[in-house]
């Protein structure tokens with residue numbers, strides 16, 4: 001089963017749901033020509049269908065190998081990576097002064113969805129490189145940028161992100177990897193990192209590791225962490241590769257999914273310490289890492305969208321072929337494809353609606369981050385930065401939860417064949433499972449949403465978004481299209497639920513923080529369901545006014561399905577946030593009694 005990028009849906013989401021077109025028209029993207037978006041996505045879709053999708057199963061079955069401290073990827077992967085980077089895909093949104101194309105992050109977000117949908121284990125490698133580029137560009141010295149950025153932007157070298165240690169997962173502040181000042185401006189790093197994605201591989205000549213470590217005189221906790229750039233091979237003054245640095249893969253994990261993506265234990269210090277170079281200031285590494293993680297969190301959200309869309313496409317094709325039973329009311333012999341059954345239709349609609357909503361939330365996050373970086377007016381930049389910060393945990397957690405739900409429904413639609421590996425439906429479900437865990441678990445994202453994002457400036461970013469969502473609801477109500485059914489009323493209720501839950505949480509944050517923390521996960525879901533519903537309605541309104549999207553009523557029906565089946569859960573989620581905190585706080589009696 002191959003993959004076809006849903007270009008029309010992506011363009012509608014990008015330009016209208018996420019607001020790229022309005023931002024271009026407002027001048028926030030300078031001289032960027034929005035007309036090229038479709039061409040870029042079509043080309044990316046072609047590459048993904050022709051080159052990456054066929055390698056997805058091979059990678060899953062073959063996995064990776066670690067021998068003699070070297071990781072080998074699955075057959076065809078190094079060649080595919082070289083073709084992919086040679087075609088310029090790594091450089092789409094890279095800074096132009098280092099050879100990048102300087103296109104909007106939003107366009108790269110759509111491309112990331114495409115790479116993830118066609119081959120999520122492949123797409124994960126550049127996803128981390130892009131985060132590394134962002135951190136180095138924002139915080140690195142001119143010298144480090146000169147040596148490393150061009151090769152990272154082109155994709156000639158890849159990047160890794162190394163936080164996790166056995167005792168330091170979500171709580172990165174307790175990491176122990178040690179950095180000593182070498183006296184020549186460089187550092188010697190010793191320690192062990194675990195779970196490092198693409199910590200070693202054979203797709204490029206060099207790998208640039210971004211490693212968090214602690215100086216001997218550093219204060220405890222996150223205030224004592226510094227970020228170091230550690231190349232696999234040192235780089236000579238003329239840019240050629242020099243000696244092998246003292247950082248090696250010492251083990252690889254055997255995993256539920258993502259078999260083709262090496263997950264390495266990295267050991268530094270067997271030969272006196274890996275040579276590392278400081279990024280930013282000593283003890284300010286978390287600041288740099290946040291730049292890197294925010295980008296990666298959006299990227300992982302897009303993995304959720306991508307895997308969901310792939311699972312949906314596969315389930316849709318299967319449902320049109322597999323014959324069982326007859327359409328209700330039909331007489332005579334012969335069976336019908338299962339897509340005639342309302343319960344199967346419901347599952348497919350659920351898959352499609354959830355995927356579309358998560359897509360737009362991710363793209364909207366990218367547009368906000370673009371405006372924050374590109375707009376000339378500091379006020380516009382500041383508001384966009386607050387919007388991007390608010391949306392990032394939702395993009396990550398809502399979309400990856402959706403990725404899992406949709407991949408699971410994909411298995412369900414295949415019936416017994418879904419549980420059998422040869423259909424590929426099972427691989428999507430296995431591969432999706434890591435996405436709510438890495439880059440900060442979804443629980444940690446929810447806490448970030450409630451404590452930092454909602455909690456910032458009395459919830460200002462939330463209130464301004466709620467105003468916009470209310471306007472969308474009013475437009476749906478005013479348009480009087482019977483195709484929307486009860487969409488307007490359902491979304492109005494959802495927005496009201498989100499507002500009440502937000503006010504309650506804000507109040508509890510100071511007075512009873514455990515109540516707020518207990519409600520964080522249902523709150524994030526409430527946010528995603530409300531925002532996603534309003535965004536799909538906005539897209540449907542736009543499709544009605546546009547040419548080139550075929551029958552706009554299909555977008556109206558999709559928005560209606562979301563509002564009447566998913567956004568309606570907002571009321572129950574509001575009650576969960578508010579009413580269940582007491583039971584959660586009393587849980588010890590049940591769990592430990």
Ligand SMILES: Cc1cc2nc3c(=O)[nH]c(=O)nc-3n(C[C@H](O)[C@H](O)[C@H](O)COP(=O)(O)OP(=O)(O)OC[C@H]3O[C@@H](n4cnc5c(N)ncnc54)[C@H](O)[C@@H]3O)c2cc1C
Pocket residue numbers: 161162163164168169170171194195196197198255258263434437438439440441442443444447
């Ligand atoms: C395939 C794979 C690839 C990875 N790639 C990388 C990589 O490239 N680089 C890297 O540095 N790391 C990587 N990781 C590590 C990943 O980021 C961590 O696994 C993740 O951050 C969670 O940490 P943990 O596993 O220690 O779980 P823990 O932190 O032990 O969490 C266990 C559970 O407790 C919850 N929890 C923990 N603390 C709190 C809290 N304060 N409040 C509420 N709930 C809490 C979590 O949400 C989770 O449900 C990877 C992991 C895997 C499996």
